[in-house]
Amino acid sequence: MEHKIFAVSQINQYIKQQLDGDLLLQDLCISGELSNYKIYPSGHHYFTLKDAEGALRAVMFRGSAGRLRFRPENGMKVLATGRITVYPRDGAYQLYCNSLVPDGVGDLYVAFEQLKAKLQAEGLFDPAHKKPLPPYPHRIAIITSSAGAAIHDMLRILNRRYPLSKVMLLPVRVQGAEAPAEIAGAIRYANRWHLADVIITGRGGGSMEDLWAFNDERVARMIYASEIPVVSAVGHEPDVTISDFVADRRAATPSNAAEIVAPDQQELRQRLDAMQLRMLQSLQKQLQVDRRQVQLLSQARVLQDPMNYVLERRTRLAQLQKQLASAMRQRLAADRERFAKRAAALDAMSPLKVLGRGYALVKNGQKLVKSTNDAKPGDRLTLQLSDGTLPAIVARPTEEAQ
Numbered sequence: 363m364e365h366k367i368f369a370v371s372q373i374n375q376y377i378k379q380q381l382d383g384d385l386l387l388q389d390l391c392i393s394g395e396l397s398n399y400k401i402y403p404s405g406h407h408y409f410t411l412k413d414a415e416g417a418l419r420a421v422m423f424r425g426s427a428g429r430l431r432f433r434p435e436n437g438m439k440v441l442a443t444g445r446i447t448v449y450p451r452d453g454a455y456q457l458y459c460n461s462l463v464p465d466g467v468g469d470l471y472v473a474f475e476q477l478k479a480k481l482q483a484e485g486l487f488d489p490a491h492k493k494p495l496p497p498y499p500h501r502i503a504i505i506t507s508s509a510g511a512a513i514h515d516m517l518r519i520l521n522r523r524y525p526l527s528k529v530m531l532l533p534v535r536v537q538g539a540e541a542p543a544e545i546a547g548a549i550r551y552a553n554r555w556h557l558a559d560v561i562i563t564g565r566g567g568g569s570m571e572d573l574w575a576f577n578d579e580r581v582a583r584m585i586y587a588s589e590i591p592v593v594s595a596v597g598h599e600p601d602v603t604i605s606d607f608v609a610d611r612r613a614a615t616p617s618n619a620a621e622i623v624a625p626d627q628q629e630l631r632q633r634l635d636a637m638q639l640r641m642l643q644s645l646q647k648q649l650q651v652d653r654r655q656v657q658l659l660s661q662a663r664v665l666q667d668p669m670n671y672v673l674e675r676r677t678r679l680a681q682l683q684k685q686l687a688s689a690m691r692q693r694l695a696a697d698r699e700r701f702a703k704r705a706a707a708l709d710a711m712s713p714l715k716v717l718g719r720g721y722a723l724v725k726n727g728q729k730l731v732k733s734t735n736d737a738k739p740g741d742r743l744t745l746q747l748s749d750g751t752l753p754a755i756v757a758r759p760t761e762e763a764q
Contacts, residue, residue, distance in 0.1 A: 406424055418457055421456060421459065431574075477604055501528045502562065503562070504532065505549060508533035515620070523625065530558060532552060548563075562619045563593070563594060567597040567601060594609035595612075726741055731743065739756050743755070
């Protein structure tokens with residue numbers, strides 16, 4: 363029996379047709395563990411699904427991969443939805459995946475935990491980075507939807523608590539694919555133009571999907587980079603978003619955010635009244651002290667009989683003047699006596715006194731002759747006597763000198 367000969371491509375195409383015609387293989391949901399997960403520059407994702415007894419190659423093209431809400435990792439249990447077919451060129455069947463979700467928990471929860479761990483490791487939740495809120499803000503920027511109930515609640519509370527502040531609304535979408543970029547852009551805009559002293563960003567309650575814009579990495583990084591303090595007010599008390607962790611302050615609700623950023627004018631009035639009362643009490647106490655001091659001064663002798671007091675002071679001044687003059691005369695006499703004694707001592711030590719007793723000073727030029735060696739025969743000398751000088755010439759030395 364003669365066999366029909368087929369080309370390899372024909373067999374691969376035939377098998378592809380068989381698999382494509384099997385309705386069961388066109389819409390499968392397969393449970394497995396991710397392995398060899400790779401993302402190529404083209405945006406396509408290639409990976410292997412495996413369990414204890416087998417493995418299945420899979421591919422997710424860029425369009426489907428762009429809808430992923432979490433970051434797939436090797437070893438992760440997932441549910442993959444798609445169809446089985448053959449790639450004719452290689453002759454290998456594989457799963458063409460159009461949906462991938464974590465097995466056991468939702469993909470949003472996994473994405474939330476992954477981004478939370480990533481940003482926490484980078485230090486975006488560090489308390490040391492958080493900025494204090496201004497106690498009395500002049501300008502408050504609110505980044506939220508202009509159509510939601512949250513903005514009306516915040517405006518009502520801000521106007522009631524602190525009408526002195528100027529409130530500015532930067533309207534954005536808070537839900538949907540465009541929301542994260544708009545929220546991040548509004549925060550950037552407020553910082554660029556220094557529009558406010560504090561920023562409130564948030565929205566009312568909803569499901570995790572509704573609040574997902576505030577779990578976006580772009581929003582989180584823009585809040586962290588903001589030079590203006592940011593208050594995150596997303597949903598209700600149980601709702602927690604990535605923005606809450608990054609923001610300088612978390613509010614349980616949008617209404618609570620308005621209460622946090624704006625001081626209560628009633629409390630301020632009470633504090634001012636209390637301060638005014640303390641100031642009045644302090645002034646009254648000081649006034650009482652001053653009055654007592656004035657009373658004590660009024661009883662002083664200088665105020666009761668000023669003329670007699672002046673006369674006594676003048677008498678005392680005259681006595682002091684006399685004592686000063688006497689002391690100066692005594693001091694001057696003592697100084698003169700001491701000067702005379704010192705002058706006599708200096709006069710006794712004067713060379714002129716010695717010359718007056720018959721002695722003379724012999725000079726050879728400007729040099730004083732103290733020895734026979736200081737002059738030689740023929741030198742012209744000067745003899746200094748008590749009443750003048752005499753010239754002299756050195757003759758030859760005498761025999762006694764020799």
